Amino acid sequence: MENDAVSRDGFSRRKILTTTAAAGVTAAVAPLVRIRPARAATKTLKLLQWSHFVPGYDKWFNNTYIKEWGAKNDTEVVVDNINLSLIPSRAAAEVSAQKGHDLVMFLSPPSVYEDQVIDMKDVYVECEKKHGKAIDLAIKSTYNPKTKKYFAFSDSYVPDPINYRTDLWGEVGMMPNSWDEIRAGGAKIKAKTGIPIGVGLSAELDTAMAMRALMYAYGAGEQDAEGNLVLNSKNTLEAIKFAKALYEETMTPEVFAWDPSSNNRQMLAGRSSLVLNAISITRTGENSKLPIHEKIGLAKAAQGPVRRIGLEHVMDCYVIWKFADNVEGAQKFLIDYIDTFRSGFMASEFYNFPCFPGTVPDIATVIAKDEKAVPTDKYAVLSDVLSWATNVGYPGYANAAIDEAFNTWVINTMFAKAATGAETPEAALDQADKAMQRIWAKWKEKGMI
Numbered sequence: 001m002e003n004d005a006v007s008r009d010g011f012s013r014r015k016i017l018t019t020t021a022a023a024g025v026t027a028a029v030a031p032l033v034r035i036r037p038a039r040a041a042t043k044t045l046k047l048l049q050w051s052h053f054v055p056g057y058d059k060w061f062n063n064t065y066i067k068e069w070g071a072k073n074d075t076e077v078v079v080d081n082i083n084l085s086l087i088p089s090r091a092a093a094e095v096s097a098q099k100g101h102d103l104v105m106f107l108s109p110p111s112v113y114e115d116q117v118i119d120m121k122d123v124y125v126e127c128e129k130k131h132g133k134a135i136d137l138a139i140k141s142t143y144n145p146k147t148k149k150y151f152a153f154s155d156s157y158v159p160d161p162i163n164y165r166t167d168l169w170g171e172v173g174m175m176p177n178s179w180d181e182i183r184a185g186g187a188k189i190k191a192k193t194g195i196p197i198g199v200g201l202s203a204e205l206d207t208a209m210a211m212r213a214l215m216y217a218y219g220a221g222e223q224d225a226e227g228n229l230v231l232n233s234k235n236t237l238e239a240i241k242f243a244k245a246l247y248e249e250t251m252t253p254e255v256f257a258w259d260p261s262s263n264n265r266q267m268l269a270g271r272s273s274l275v276l277n278a279i280s281i282t283r284t285g286e287n288s289k290l291p292i293h294e295k296i297g298l299a300k301a302a303q304g305p306v307r308r309i310g311l312e313h314v315m316d317c318y319v320i321w322k323f324a325d326n327v328e329g330a331q332k333f334l335i336d337y338i339d340t341f342r343s344g345f346m347a348s349e350f351y352n353f354p355c356f357p358g359t360v361p362d363i364a365t366v367i368a369k370d371e372k373a374v375p376t377d378k379y380a381v382l383s384d385v386l387s388w389a390t391n392v393g394y395p396g397y398a399n400a401a402i403d404e405a406f407n408t409w410v411i412n413t414m415f416a417k418a419a420t421g422a423e424t425p426e427a428a429l430d431q432a433d434k435a436m437q438r439i440w441a442k443w444k445e446k447g448m449i
Contacts, residue, residue: 041076045329048090049105051081053280053351060347069336075329084205084260084314088407094321102324103333107205107314108406109141109391109398110152114448117319120150123331127338131358138355140391141315141398146227146449152317153334155341156352159385160209160313162299163267163281164274168195169297176274178303179217179242186250189273197250198272200258201243201416203409207258208392209311210276211415215239216311216394217304222402222411222436225395227449229440232433235306240418240425247419256416268292278313279379283349286372294374298381301388312389316352350379400448401440410435 052058062079070077082090084107094100095116110117120142124134138154164176172192174185186197200207215221220235247255254262263275268285270292275281285293301310320330337344341359345352350367354360364383369376393402405411414432417423423431443449 041070041074043073043075043326043329044078045070045075045103045326045333046078046080046101047103047105047333048080048082048087048101049103050084050087050107052348053278054283054348057344057348057351060343065337065340065343069333073329073332075326098323100321100323102320102326102330104319104321106152106317106319108208109315109317109393109403110319111144111398111400111403111448112407113319114144114147114149114151114400116322117151118322118324118327120153120318120320123153123334124150126335127356131338131356134355135357135386137312137315137386137389137391140393140396141312142317143397144399144448145397146399146447152319154315154317154355155334155338156316156344156355157389158278158313158315158351159353159382159389160213160276160278160301160310161381161385162274162302163263163277164297164299165189165195165267165272165295166297167295168193168273176299176302179214179246182274182302183242183246183249186246186273190250193273195271195273196252197246198255198258198263198266198275199246199251200263201247201251201255201412201419202258203412204258205260205314206263206277207412207415208406208409209313211243211411212392212394213276213301213310214243214304215411216309216390217302217307218242219304219306221394222405223393223396223399227396227399227401229401229433229436231436232429237425237429238305240415240429243415244419244425256420267296276310279349279351279382282373282378283351298378300381300384308388309394310389311392315391350382353382353385399443400446401436401443404439404443405436408435408439410439 058081066077066079087106091104095113128134137157142152142154143150162176168189169175169185172185172188174181176182176185182197190196199210215236218235218239220233220239222231224230263272263277264281264284266272267275267281268290282293282296285296301308318334320327324330338356338359341354341356345354345360367379367382370379373379392398392406410432414428418425418428
C-alpha cells in the first residue's frame with residue numbers, strides 16, 4: 001500500500017491536521033470537506049473513511065461526488081479522512097461512546113461489530129435491483145450465515161497482484177508464477193544483486209493478506225467452509241516452513257518492522273525485487289514520473305501446491321451504527337454511490353474494483369489499455385481477478401472470530417515467530433492454534449459463529 005506522505009502521527013501531510021473530540025474521546029482526524037448547500041441544510045451526514053492511496057479518488061469523492069449528492073439531498077455532508085491504521089481504534093471509541101459518524105468504512109470485514117450496526121440487507125437489495133447481484137467476495141465479507149445478518153456493505157474491493165521487477169527477474173530467466181518460483185528466483189536475484197524480496201512479516205494489514213494467501217495456496221486456512229477452526233494442520237505447517245525458508249533465502253530483517261507503506265517505498269526505491277501489493281505502487285510511480293515504474297510488472301496471485309489464490313488487498317466495508325443520527329441518509333448515500341460507481345472506479349485509477357460488476361460492465365476493455373502504464377496493457381492481468389482473489393476467512397465467511405484473529409495479528413505472529421527462529425514452526429503453529437481456540441470459543445458462546 002502507498003501512504004500519501006504520512007507523518008509520524010499517522011496523518012497525511014497533504015491534509016490539514018485537526019483534533020476533534022468525539023463523545024468525550026479525543027481522536028485525530030482530518031475533516032476534508034464540509035458541504036453546505038446554498039441555504040441551510042435540513043440534514044447532516046457524517047462519514048469516516050481512509051485517506052485513499054490514490055489521491056485522485058479523494059479529490060473526486062470529496063470535491064465532486066459529495067458536493068453533488070449533498071446539494072441533491074439537502075444534506076450537509078462531513079467527510080473525515082484518516083490514516084487506515086487509525087480506523088479500528090476510532091471505530092472502537094465511537095462504539096464505546098455510542099456516538100460518532102453515521103457511516104464508517106473499514107478496510108477489512110468488521111464482523112465483531114455486528115451487534116452495533118444495522119442490517120444492510122435493504123441496501124444490497126436496492127442496489128441489486130439496478131445493477132444485478134453483488135459478487136460472492138462481497139457477500140462473504142459482509143454477511144453472517146449464522147445470524148442471517150448483513151453487518152456491512154461492500155461497494156468495492158482492491159486486487160492484490162504480485163508486483164515484480166521485470167528487469168531483475170528477466171536477468172535470472174524466471175517469472176514469479178508460483179511460490180516455489182518466487183523462492184528460487186528471489187534467492188538468485190538476492191545472490192546476484194543483493195536486492196531482496198519484500199513480503200511483510202509484521203503486525204500490519206499487508207502481512208495479514210500475504211500470509212493468508214500463502215496459507216490458502218498450500219490448502220490451509222483458519223476455518224473450513226462451515227466456520228470450524230482448522231488451523232492446526234499439516235498444510236499450515238508446510239506453509240510456515242516455506243515462509244521461514246523464503247525469509248532466510250530471499251529477504252532481510254526489515255520485513256519484521258514493516259508498515260502498510262513499506263513495500264511501496266522499497267519497490268519504488270529499487271530496493272525490492274518483488275512484493276505483494278495493490279496497484280498503488282505502479283500508480284504512484286506513474287503519477288510521480290519515477291522511471292522505475294516502467295520496470296515494475298504485475299502478475300496474478302502465485303500458484304501454490306494446492307491452488308492459485310490470493311486475497312483482496314483491502315475490502316471496502318461500510319457500516320451504519322445503530323446509534324447513527326442519520327440512518328436513512330446513510331443508506332441512501334450508499335445506494336446512490338453504487339449508481340455512480342463507474343466514476344469512482346475511474347477516479348481511483350483502477351484501484352477500486354466493483355462489487356457490483358454491472359456498474360462497470362466493460363472493465364476488461366477499460367483496463368486493457370492505459371495511457372500511463374508501460375506497457376499500456378500492464379493492468380490487463382487484473383481482468384480475471386475474481387478467479388484468483390478471495391475473502392479473509394476463505395473458504396468460509398468473514399465472521400467475528402476471523403475478524404478478531406485478523407486484527408490481533410495471530411497469523412502474522414505465527415509466521416514471524418517461525419521465520420525469526422524465535423519458535424520452531426511446530427511451536428509457532430501450536431501457540432497460534434491455542435489463541436484461535438480461545439477466540440472461537442468466545443464467539444461461539446456469543447452465538448455469532
